Amino acid sequence: MRAIAFILTTLFLVSQAEAKSARCFTTDDGYYPCNFRTEDSSGSFTISAANKPTFTLWIESRGVASAIADFGTGRYVTLPGMYYRSKQDGACWVNSSTNTQICAW
Numbered sequence: 001m002r003a004i005a006f007i008l009t010t011l012f013l014v015s016q017a018e019a020k021s022a023r024c025f026t027t028d029d030g031y032y033p034c035n036f037r038t039e040d041s042s043g044s045f046t047i048s049a050a051n052k053p054t055f056t057l058w059i060e061s062r063g064v065a066s067a068i069a070d071f072g073t074g075r076y077v078t079l080p081g082m083y084y085r086s087k088q089d090g091a092c093w094v095n096s097s098t099n100t101q102i103c104a105w
Helices: 002-018
Strands: 020-026 030-038 045-048 054-061 064-070 083-085 092-095 101-104
Touching: 045 101, 064 092
Parallel strands: none
Antiparallel strands: 020 030, 020 101, 030 045, 045 054, 054 064, 064 083, 083 092, 092 101
């Protein structure tokens, strides 16, 4: 039982260590403080903040990503179009269909 508790505690601390404070921007919400979490080794990430949608960008190939969002329902919705890394600011991703941006610094 102690081994299970140790493993669960370790996993919790590791997952907490992965989330970092950041500054985010989305076209709909403007600039705001957020939590940034890397999802995989290819650079996919999730940004979240209180009273803001949670966005996850999944890297499909170099400079190209798809995105999902949770608008407070606890259920993720696939966003239309693809996101491309901005040439002006590498922390920003621009949607080719809607011209919206998701950025995290």
